[in-house]
Amino acid sequence: MNPPCARCKKIVYPTEKVNCLDKLWHKACFQCEVCKMTLNMKNYKGYDKKPYCNAHYPKSSFTAVADTPENLRLKKQSKLQSQVQYKEDFEKNKGKGFSAVANTPELERIKKNQELVSNIKYHEEFEKSKGTSAAACERRHSNDIPQYNVQPEKHRGELPSTHDRKLKTGYQQHQEPQSQDYTPPAAPCAPPPSTGKRFRAVYDYAAADDDEISFLDGDLIVDVQQIDEGWMYGTVERTGDTGMLPANYVEAV
Template identity: 60%
Template sequence: MNPHCSRCNRIVYPTEKVNCLDKYWHKGCFNCEVCNKTLTMTNYKGFEKRPYCNVHYPRAGFTPVADTPENIRLKQQTMLQSQVHYREEFEKQKGKAFSVVTDTPELQRLKRTQDQISNIKYHEEFEKSKSTHHPQSNPTPASQNYHHDPTPEPVRQAAAAPPPSAVKRYRAVYDYAAADEDEVSFMEDDVIVDVQLIDEGWMYGRVERTGQLGMLPANYVEAI
């Protein structure tokens, strides 16, 4: 006796019979329960003895469990056990060093802010110390003087009225460009006259070629 189709409830003959999910189907009736797509034995998915395509196959979700008296009792017992374990761990950790805190994004931001504040304070203290202290630099040993600059930058120091010099004529050995309004510029081999020494680094004189009068570095000239 031929069975009936599970879809159309008509007789299914052997030439068009599909035996699947413990039921019999016509080949044309074996389709998806949602989109009615015709299925085969290789691409169907069964759920509760119903055929579905891969797209509309029901995904089983979590079923909420009602809070029965037994579930409530188990929940309370679990909480009590957790508190007991917490107290045990707390007692074990008492007196020990604190654990390292993980660097969360908020802690990293606070750390960067503190570093910036520390850098600002450091530079402020450094500038204050520079304005109040002027330590003399140690001379460089001859063995470490790897580079000799023929035109060293002069260090100008304030001084009182310059005394007259015994030697009044000097010759420039380097070119010099005035850096301040009270200084004088000159070129190599210029003659400096009416010279007055101020200190070991600076002198006062007039360039004979230009007639300009002013301050000039002593290590840029030599006595004639």
């Protein structure tokens, strides 16, 4: 007699069974206990004889003794598997056309990307204008230094010579336009405060494409904006890198 499925308790036939964790499952029933994502023999993680995906695998605190070479090898292998899965999905969806009417998640991600690029362009122009304002302030400050008209000492009752009168008249004509053109220096503008959300990384992640960012467990990611259910856009505060990141590798602060 065929045994029942460990999840739905229905009969499992040989053509659709998955034998794992000392139990039998339907292929469609072999899912993560938290997010219900369908798993296979390559990407599942077992805990207490229950299947989990990589993102929702129960965390355990490891001591220095528990970090054996075997555990480090398994951690590296799971990280490589997640990158391979992302590459496969990317190659599968690359080159697909979009309808001008359909509002797909991919189209929403492209729109968000364009908004972020325009925001970055605005900040670059703001930094340039701030540098120009600082240079103008410095020039005005140098022009603000008082100038003193030094005249040779004359005896009482002695009239100034023709050469002294010409020198004094030319010096005053040279100094008068500076006092008329002087304007008080403008106060430097402070940069606008950050309004994005802040997230903290709960796993290490290595960028698999040019528009992604790498980070370590515990890194703080600022100015985060949601692109779709699986991806976000933000900046790693430790490195200053800006790009896309997977949503299931971070948690809100």
